[in-house]
Amino acid sequence: MKPTVKPANPNFSSGPCTKRPGYNLSALNIDSLGRSHRSNIGKERLKKAIDETSRLLNLPQGYKVGIVPGSDTGAMEMAMWSLLGQRPVDVFAWESFGSGWATDITKQLHLKDARTFIADYGQLPDFAQANPEHDIIFTWNGTTSGVKIDNADWISDDRSGLTICDATSAVFAMDIDWHKIDVATFSWQKVLGGEGAHGMLILSPNAVKRLESYTPAWPLPKVFRLTSKGKLIDGIFKGATINTPSMLCVEDYLDALAWIDSIGGVHAAIEKSQANLQVMAEYVEQNNWIDFLAKNTDICSNTSVCFQLKANDEQINTLIQLLADEGVAFDIGAYKDAPSGLRIWCGATVVKSDLIALLPWLSWAYQQATA
Incomplete structure (x- = not known):
């Protein structure tokens, strides 16, 4: 028989994802709207988004968090184009987004020392193939396959390469061992149900060291540049964004972070x-x-x-x-x-x-x- 009781909220999309329970647009702080993102209030709200992200995720000391354009895709592209090329690369993919990163590395960046390890939908590749002297690209959770990694034990604590992780549908939902991650990216519209177009970039001290000691062979567009005169553009990680963010989206993200805090x-x-x-x-x-x-x-x-x-x-x-x-x-x-x-x-x-x-x-x- 046809059921009679319906879900109170029928939004089960995998991105943008549903808003938090009890969400109300009118509850957002709108003091920063209509103001420059470089004003004191704009920078304060952006910095709060960064600081609260770091606190709630309990990131290790020295890790930096930045707000960047282009959602998770923009953050991942920024990381790959800025950091890769110094070492061989191992790419692990088991669904469409991971395969997309492999395509970028082999067909856009044309990295010759790149190995790809691909698994069919529903399965994981052989992580035992990971070389700790290589840079490693992988997703923590395959958003389009419903398959996640069950642990990060395969990542060496003594690695000399960087681990670059697309974690957009894992951050705030899965237990991530941050000491295994040198670069992580995610977007607000996934696990937290925030608004789109903004990406988050998390860098370990080793990733910062790479940025300040290595210059890629290819030109970088302005929205990808994380360094100036050989030094990290630290303002990106303190609220001085590369381009103009939506302050309404920032307030929406802050609301989602406050909800995470409130539930424990x-x-x-x-x-x-x-x-x-x-x-x-x-x-x-x-x-x-x-x-x-x-x-x-x-x-x-x-x-x-x-x-x-x-x-x-x-x-x-x-x-x-x-x-x-x-x-x-x-x-x-x-x-x-x-x-x-x-x-x-x-x-x-x-x-x-x-x-x-x-x-x-x-x-x-x-x-x-x-x-």
Whole structure:
């Protein structure tokens, strides 16, 4: 029978992701709106966003956080174009974004000493191949595959190369060992449900040392430049952004950070996300027509949870449209380059009761679509 109880919030998109529970636009501080981002209040709000990010993530001493243009993509491109080329590179990819970084390295930067280790959707590559003398590129969580790394033990503590990690759907949702990471990037619109267009760049002291001692062979556009006269442009990491940010988006991000703080910090957010994944895991166990795209539970993402169905593409599209038409679930189709199926966001901003309410509708829509 057709269910009657709908999720209070039907937004299960994997990016931009749903706002935090209780979000209200009118609650944002708007004192900085209409002011220069270089004014005292503008710089103060930007610096607060940086400082709160560092505090809540409990970053190691000496790590720097900057706000950069172009979302997570811009932050990753900035890191790769500014840092790579001094050493050989090992690229690990198992979904579309990781594969995109491999393409940039081999076909745009034309790095000759680049090795790529690619796994199919649902699996991980062989991290034992990582050479600690090489720079290493990888995603912490494959947003389009629903597969995450289960640990960072494969990264050497005695490495001489840099580790550059796209962590956009992992930061604030997964337990990241920051001592294993030299460069991390993420965007506000993922785990925290913030607004788009702004990226976050986290640098270790070793990454800063590389920036100040190495000049790439290729020219860098202005929005990628992190150094001037051989020194780090430190203002980027204190609120003096490269280009003009949206102060409204900054205030929205600060609201999301305050919410993380109010629920008990990153560990509480991780617990919420894992509890949401458990709801889906129990559903998968009870229904033989749906399964995780991830090949084993240890590597199953607790944010961008991807599913494969016993259904053809047309039936899956019908299921997705039925749920959208009913106002039950929006934007839950698999990523365009991923295998056909569903992708349901389970980060901390998703309320567990909404996932529970969604499940009977999933069953109903599947029955309707495959009848």
